[in-house]
Amino acid sequence: MTAIQAGANSGSRGRIGARLRDRYLEVVASIYLYNEYRGYTALDRVLEAARARCPDEAEFIAAVASHRDDERKHYVMFKRWFERRGSMPLSVDRSCGHIDHFIQRVFGCKIDELDTSAVIADGSSFERLCRVIMLTEQRGFAQVEVLLRNRLILADPVMTRIFTIIHADEPSHFLPYQHWLERQGKSQGRCNEKIADWSIHKLLMLVKLPMLFFNRGAGRLVDWPDAGEGLTV
Ligand SMILES: [Fe+2]
Numbered sequence: 001m002t003a004i005q006a007g008a009n010s011g012s013r014g015r016i017g018a019r020l021r022d023r024y025l026e027v028v029a030s031i032y033l034y035n036e037y038r039g040y041t042a043l044d045r046v047l048e049a050a051r052a053r054c055p056d057e058a059e060f061i062a063a064v065a066s067h068r069d070d071e072r073k074h075y076v077m078f079k080r081w082f083e084r085r086g087s088m089p090l091s092v093d094r095s096c097g098h099i100d101h102f103i104q105r106v107f108g109c110k111i112d113e114l115d116t117s118a119v120i121a122d123g124s125s126f127e128r129l130c131r132v133i134m135l136t137e138q139r140g141f142a143q144v145e146v147l148l149r150n151r152l153i154l155a156d157p158v159m160t161r162i163f164t165i166i167h168a169d170e171p172s173h174f175l176p177y178q179h180w181l182e183r184q185g186k187s188q189g190r191c192n193e194k195i196a197d198w199s200i201h202k203l204l205m206l207v208k209l210p211m212l213f214f215n216r217g218a219g220r221l222v223d224w225p226d227a228g229e230g231l232t233v
Pocket residue numbers: 036039070071074166
């Protein structure tokens with residue numbers, strides 16, 4: 001092999017590597033964008049439930065409101081990441097949503113079908129909801145630590161910055177629910193809920209993410225998920 005051929009081969013390997021890395025980043029960012037959007041819109045309903053269920057716990061309610069605002073901030077960071085690239089996210093639906101699967105398994109319905117007034121009326125339902133959020137956020141924290149050791153993520157400075165911010169925010173997302181449950185003297189997560197969390201995580205990482213990565217025909221969003229909100233950040 002001549003030096004010119006060797007150079008051409010390594011150049012082509014480099015281009016393939018760059019394309020695969022780019023694909024991986026947009027798959028990760030698309031899944032996160034969906035989950036952040038799902039997170040803050042679902043938290044609007046949790047906030048409503050918290051205000052009605054524990055009106056005297058101003059600190060807890062403020063923590064839930066702050067959590068909601070953080071998830072919106074995370075969503076906007078991924079949106080900006082795509083805007084810088086000049087592309088829209090890959091179409092991701094609720095099958096890639098950790099909280100969607102979790103609510104379905106624990107409450108037997110979709111998030112949108114969750115009866116907020118029933119959750120407010122029933123103390124054990126509200127506690128279950130708090131445990132689902134706490135476990136989801138703890139899972140999110142652990143996953144971001146994994147991503148911050150991933151060389152594909154670290155090769156993208158903006159993506160690294162986004163996950164560094166998320167990592168810093170995450171403890172304030174699960175600790176308020178954990179402390180609230182401790183104050184009620186309630187379980188920190190039941191065995192079946194921990195198994196559900198673990199199996200959903202495996203499903204997303206080992207099945208859903210690779211399927212989206214290899215699905216070359218996967219479509220892209222036409223509109224941003226928050227297009228109807230009329231908000232700018
Ligand atoms: Fe988030």
